[in-house]
Amino acid sequence: MQPRITDITSPANPVLKALKALDDKRGRREAGQFLAEGLRVCTEALAAGHVPDTLLFTPEAERHRLTQALIEATWDRRGTILRTTPQLMQRLTGKDNAQGVAAAYAIPDISLGRIDRSTAGLWLVAENLKDPGNFGTMLRTCDATGAGGVILLDQSCDPFSVEAVRASMGALFSRQVAKASGAEFFAWLRAGPGQLVGAALSDSAVDYRAHRYQAPCFLMMGNEQAGLPAEYVARCDGVVKLPMHGTADSLNVAVCAGVLLYHALDQLG
């Protein structure tokens, strides 16, 4: 049986409107879905076992064999398959140079209990991380370094926003993500093996090269402006800092996480 493809030619189309509603957090919560863009990202999602609820593409993108694989997979799972114009795709993604493929996926369960710490030697923990671009970039670095994923604490950003998904470049599908309160996290952490290493410019911090990282190692980063709260720093097994040679004494949190991940990876082997 041939996949059934529906053509969408009007911006008023209700399915297109429903996809557009995934732009904001409320829309995502109500639908239980989030949006990812790009043939490469959707293909990586498929490789990791994630099939779209709804798949949308332009006629040009449809010709690509990887799009055909996405159509097949979506059809097998009884998903919705839509073809639309480049103009409407641009309207949906809000980008001038829109991708030819976009898809809505079911938001997975991101409770802490779903994290399997035995699957990786390195993890990131982010306290009150506000910028979805930073989150996505950190998750992407987890993929590059083979780290397990990111555990978001407290009032952190939504990991399924368009910006987060974009910055993660597909890592949202290959890595583990959880969201929890600080109290939940500390209880979970201490119920199993794990070394908690905080990144902070506090007095107790040692140079990041002097610390001995041990797997499973949880690298905890603080909020973009405020850094880690003192009470979180106090609960760490080690506190590290990067040398600061400039005038500003600050570093982007995703860059800091990247330097620590690559260094710890080097040591853990």
Added chain:
Amino acid sequence: MQPRITDITSPANPVLKALKALDDKRGRREAGQFLAEGLRVCTEALAAGHVPDTLLFTPEAERHRLTQALIEATWDRRGTILRTTPQLMQRLTGKDNAQGVAAAYAIPDISLGRIDRSTAGLWLVAENLKDPGNFGTMLRTCDATGAGGVILLDQSCDPFSVEAVRASMGALFSRQVAKASGAEFFAWLRAGPGQLVGAALSDSAVDYRAHRYQAPCFLMMGNEQAGLPAEYVARCDGVVKLPMHGTADSLNVAVCAGVLLYHALDQLG
């Protein structure tokens, strides 16, 4: 003589409109100015010798002693000093939670000839870098590591856009920035001492820990999507790559630059 402060209460005020025009590249080019936000950033600019052409603040921010220092400095240099409402400040910066201080600065000369390579052991070179957030983050990491700054090649982004200035967190004032074509850069580079190290996933690349970095070392990063062109890689003195353990074989360019800068810093001492 007391500084003369002008109150701005209307969104139609021509001076406010002129500042708003700095949002886009054409406005910046015509005015020869760019906009920076935040008391901290403007204070760091002042410490580095940069005085605003125009200084704008809210009544609440005015009470801060650092704002007073900015007012004095602006007045001494015959700059324009403006007080406005939080609402108009928000309108100017397009941010919900706007800073209480913003200032317009003269765009400096960013020709390559202004770069003094003897002032630092490490430099970043970015080819066709498109994202101003990546540029600003890279410049901020230059500040943290004591690297000299960023040389932008070819069709790179404008280093004075609001996003670039925001992401640089003041590093735009403490670091050196230049823009040039690839041909200009290679001619300039080879007219003096310098080791050019490209970051690329090409066959010729060695693990970044295996390379011997020598000052002044120029770390060259490629475009976010395409990476470094083969003809640029061929002109490098060394080509390095970061190990990739994940599914995506990719890393954010600013994270990659951060890992390389901290590693090279470690080796150069």
